[in-house]
Amino acid sequence: MELLQFTDKGIWCAAGDFYIDPWKPVQRAVITHAHSDHARWGNQFYLCEQASVPLLKLRLGPDIKVQGIAYGENIYFNGVRLSLHPAGHMIGSAQVRVELNGEVWVASGDYKLESDGIAVPFEPVRCHTFITESTFGLPIYRWEPQQQLFSRITNWIYENQQAGKASVITAYSLGKAQRLLLHLQDKVTRMMGHGAITNVNDLLIAQGYPLPHIEKITPDTPKAAFKNAVIIAPPSADDSAWMRRFNPYSLGVCSGWMQVRGHMRRRNADAGFALSDHADWNGLLEAVAATGATRVYATHGFSSVFARYLSEKGLDAREVSTAYGDEETITNPET
Known part of the structure; x- marks a missing residue:
């Protein structure tokens, strides 16, 4: 069984019985960041990086049950080791590292490599399998400094x-x-x-x-x-x-x-x-290479193009359909 699975509710860790950024209500949700396509209302319990706690309460209500942990802090669910690591996307954004019996998966959420001066900068995490966004996964998207x-x-x-x-x-x-x-x-x-x-x-x-x-x-x-x-x-x-x-x-x-x-x-x-909080084409490639992962799942964005390019470079890369979107086109002014 895969350590993380893609289900109709979200990315699920069966061994630890938790979901990462679920798009349907679940009992235990691990949240990569407070944008509305990744942090949704209705979960019974939320876990996030500690800087995201007030942002989640602002967006989802002050009475949600939420626990914040520091970057690099380990927490265990049924023997599954989980930790959060800087994604550089926005304040409190995190990559989720999941480990069981020596196998390591990382779900990146959204990320960017250039430091913006306010969010904790992106840090690559070594893993066997990397789940990456691909919002701007086309070669035309290359950000100026x-x-x-x-x-x-x-x-x-x-x-x-x-x-x-x-x-x-x-x-x-x-x-x-x-x-x-x-x-x-x-x-x-x-x-x-x-x-x-x-x-x-x-x-x-x-x-x-x-x-x-x-x-x-x-x-x-x-x-x-x-x-x-x-x-x-x-x-x-x-x-x-x-x-x-x-x-x-x-x-x-x-x-x-x-x-x-x-x-x-x-x-x-x-x-x-062209100011974006997502990695550009070069940033996506650099991030994938830095993980050392041999298997990559590409989600929301130009996932088919990006996965195909990685496959041509010798990686086991696959496109995965999720319910994540792009906050740059979300129109709800309250989020």
């Missing part, structure tokens, strides 16, 4: 200010928005945000993260306050009445999908920035 990208975003903001426009930037409220705030805080004088952004931001500031406090936009915020401001909004606010109040403004979209120019046109954006 982070500092270079943020320089372009900053210059775009300055150009908008010279034109007397607000700069509205859409970014997922949990993860990417914090990267923007961290890197822009010393470069702009006024940042404001949608409630979905400020709720997460205020929680993380209370947890001790070095993020700037930003003003929450309310129906009472005067229009004059928006001139030349930087406004961070979730993707769901795009082309909404909430956003139209900022006129005149320029819209910038932060998403890995902006690597393909057609996506920017479809979003009616004035600027597109």
Whole structure:
């Protein structure tokens, strides 16, 4: 029997009787990170990295039964040894290492290799079998260096200010928005945000993260306050009445999908920035190689292409269908 199995509820460890990121309610769920496609409501017990605990409670409710453990800490379920290791995807994100009788599997969740300055950076974990995401598993997706990208975003903001426009930037409220705030805080004088952004931001500031406090936009915020401001909004606010109040403004979209120019046109954006919390093509290949795994399961994203490429390189690689998605396209503003 496989140490981890793909079932209609999620990734299941039969020997330890737990699921990793289940998409249907189960008794015991091990959660890689707090994004809504990986951490769902309805499980009886949650286990996650300790920094994810307040984020899970914010998203799923304060009364959930959740236990947080530190990176590298061992916990045992029916003799199965489980530990969590940094994934670099966002605050509290983790890879799940599972070991029984010397056999080691790692379920990566979502990950990126470049340090963003706020999440604990990705650490490869040696294993026999590696379950990897493949959100951007095509060779066209190769990210430019982070500092270079943020320089372009900053210059775009300055150009908008010279034109007397607000700069509205859409970014997922949990993860990417914090990267923007961290890197822009010393470069702009006024940042404001949608409630979905400020709720997460205020929680993380209370947890001790070095993020700037930003003003929450309310129906009472005067229009004059928006001139030349930087406004961070979730993707769901795009082309909404909430956003139209900022006129005149320029819209910038932060998403890995902006690597393909057609996506920017479809979003009616004035600027597109390929800022992603997922590994690009080279990052995926580097991560797989660093594990030393001889068997790889590719999940959500361009999984068939990525698995086929790995197979051509001599690995036992397979595509697996899961219910995970891409938070960059999720439209619920409360997540």
